[in-house]
Amino acid sequence: MTEEDVSGMQRFKVGELVVDPGTPILLEGSNSPQLFTLLHGMGLRYRHLENGERQVINFVFPGDFLGLQAGLMGVMGHSVEATTKMTLCVFDRKELWSFIKADPERGFELAWLAAVEEHFLGESLTTVGQRTALQSIAWMFVRIYLRLKASRTSIDGTMRFPFKQRDIADALGLSLVHTNKTIGILKSRQLLGWTGDDIQIYDLDKLASIGLTTLADPKIRPIM
Amino acid sequence: MTEEDVSGMQRFKVGELVVDPGTPILLEGSNSPQLFTLLHGMGLRYRHLENGERQVINFVFPGDFLGLQAGLMGVMGHSVEATTKMTLCVFDRKELWSFIKADPERGFELAWLAAVEEHFLGESLTTVGQRTALQSIAWMFVRIYLRLKASRTSIDGTMRFPFKQRDIADALGLSLVHTNKTIGILKSRQLLGWTGDDIQIYDLDKLASIGLTTLADPKIRPIM
DNA sequence: CGAATGTTTGACTGGAGTCAATGAGGGTGG
DNA sequence: CCACCCTCATTGACTCCAGTCAAACATTCG
Incomplete structure (x- = not known):
């Protein structure tokens, strides 16, 4: 500007x-x-x-x-x-x-x-319509991580995430219980960690792969 | 203009x-x-x-x-x-x-x-994420009908619809088979008819009700 | 210490997916 | 003219991913 x-x-x-x-x-x-x-x-x-x-x-x-x-x-x-x-x-x-x-x-x-x-x-829309629960959740964490990383709000694999599992469930069209169990799978596979309001991305590539998504450059956001 | x-x-x-x-x-x-x-x-x-x-x-x-x-x-x-x-x-x-x-x-x-x-x-997104198959399909027909009606492309309850059930399935995140059976329900309830490339809306209010949607004025579309 | 909110688990159910076969029309080439 | 093919719609049988129900934990907070 x-x-x-x-x-x-x-x-x-x-x-x-x-x-x-x-x-x-x-x-x-x-x-x-x-x-x-x-x-x-x-x-x-x-x-x-x-x-x-x-x-x-x-x-x-x-x-x-x-x-x-x-x-x-x-x-x-x-x-x-x-x-x-x-x-x-x-x-x-x-x-x-x-x-x-x-x-x-x-x-x-x-x-x-x-x-x-x-x-x-x-x-x-593509996620909610076509991805499985596991793919959806992996995709979502990748997307959010890249978004925050682009605005330098995440520090080496860790990001602030003040939302609840209920929010994720409602975003992906999944039930709360299923969302919880699916996140549990990613945690047990050591792909991410979630402590309090912070999320750690341990293996971005693996998550992206599960989420059927590429790690292309996130789009630049004009700030008004 | x-x-x-x-x-x-x-x-x-x-x-x-x-x-x-x-x-x-x-x-x-x-x-x-x-x-x-x-x-x-x-x-x-x-x-x-x-x-x-x-x-x-x-x-x-x-x-x-x-x-x-x-x-x-x-x-x-x-x-x-x-x-x-x-x-x-x-x-x-x-x-x-x-x-x-x-x-x-x-x-x-x-x-x-x-x-x-x-x-x-x-x-x-809300449809694919939150509505059931029956609700989704009813919603979609209502939406499309209102859209076409707004551009005077539909005549008293009938509209041209050259798409396949596969397209509807892919739009709503449903399987082809389930889409077919669900459309069958709406047809058997005399809410709509589908002959060739034409769809007849028999009961718009009922469809809107099933689709959990209101019949508010469709938004005016600027044409460029 | 309740009370509230949010996370986890387990058991069971069901809506939607998958597989597979049959119809129903529309072209088309022999 | 019709057998053959191709696409799309329809059905039935079976499976499974995700939803629902319900209860136990975990944290925070007044």
């Missing part, structure tokens, strides 16, 4: 927001007047089915932009909730249009962000 | 392309020099897993924009293939940037397109 961009961002920026774990940030079906960039902390995007089932769309990490759908379409397709304490950079939805108008490249970047999200969702 | 927009589109447009059924339009992992708008015909977006399994990302209908990911990120996250004969409006990827620069609103619209796709993918 150029300095001009940054100053433009600053004008667009309304302030910072700190929320406690469990706080809902955005609600499915609503039209938030604000958009956010996650500066610190982690959370979840999810949707609820009418029968109460929850699908975790994906995990939210620092650098992620929240509220794009509301900003563009006027309605959120999913909810976003803080899992840990979060620090958010707040933008004003009303300013989004003038922000884009000021520099066409910003519209391009916004579209890029949305396209990247779409890309990840396509991967997740 | 204003007339100015249309003339801008015309300059962006390279020509028209007609392809036969089965023709690959875009390839996962590739960077197509061209982008398309589907004018006529239907097709599929899909990804392949390393073990050969196929996940159908979604069905492609007239008005859909193809190649957005390649245009924005430089790589397609999925392949696109023609199921019927197709007529495509062809754009030049190289011109995309100048196209956006000419009018910031276009960048906004592009982002909108991507956000709409993201929204649908989130819905699909």
Whole structure:
């Protein structure tokens, strides 16, 4: 980003927001007047089915932009909730249009962000639809590890992971019990460790192999 | 769109392309020099897993924009293939940037397109992850029917559906056999009919109810 | 010390997958 | 004109991966 961009961002920026774990940030079906960039902390995007089932769309990490759908379409397709304490950079939805108008490249970047999200969702859909439980879980840890590594949030094989097995189960369309037993298999094979809120990746290659995935360069994420 | 927009589109447009059924339009992992708008015909977006399994990302209908990911990120996250004969409006990827620069609103619209796709993918993910086979299939027919109805391609309860049960199975993460038997249930309950390439929706409300979905207004699709 | 939340295990069930064979149409070449 | 083939839809029998139920542990916390 150029300095001009940054100053433009600053004008667009309304302030910072700190929320406690469990706080809902955005609600499915609503039209938030604000958009956010996650500066610190982690959370979840999810949707609820009418029968109460929850699908975790994906995990939210620092650098992620929240509220794009509301900003563009006027309605959120999913909810976003803080899992840990979060620090958010707040933008004003009303300013989004003038922000884009000021520099066409910003519209391009916004579209890029949305396209990247779409890309990840396509991967997740493929996982939930075609991978077995073991493959899914191995795939997910690899994906998350690479994502965190790309943003230098993981240190030599260890990453912070404040989520519960329930969240993983809901993300992969598996039952909690089966998720637990399947993670147990990976742990017993010495491929990963999970202590408290930290996960250790012992054998990334093996995990990637089980998860039927390659270790290609993770896509660069534009940060807004 | 204003007339100015249309003339801008015309300059962006390279020509028209007609392809036969089965023709690959875009390839996962590739960077197509061209982008398309589907004018006529239907097709599929899909990804392949390393073990050969196929996940159908979604069905492609007239008005859909193809190649957005390649245009924005430089790589397609999925392949696109023609199921019927197709007529495509062809754009030049190289011109995309100048196209956006000419009018910031276009960048906004592009982002909108991507956000709409993201929204649908989130819905699909929820379906594959949380709905039962019967719910999934009912949901899918409702979704497709509403989509086609919105573009006036369906006539009072009947729609053209040139896809195979294999495609539906791959879209919902179900086996072919189970998909067939589940569709059989809906047919035996007189909720829908399927003759050749045409599907009749006999009881939309009932289907929506089974599919755990509401009949909210389908989102307006910007056409590029 | 309960109470709450989350993880583990074991036993059993069932929805969906696999295998395999039969139909049902549509082309096509002899 | 029809036997042959190919693709796709349909069925039945059987299997199994993952879901459900339920109880025991483990941690944290007021």
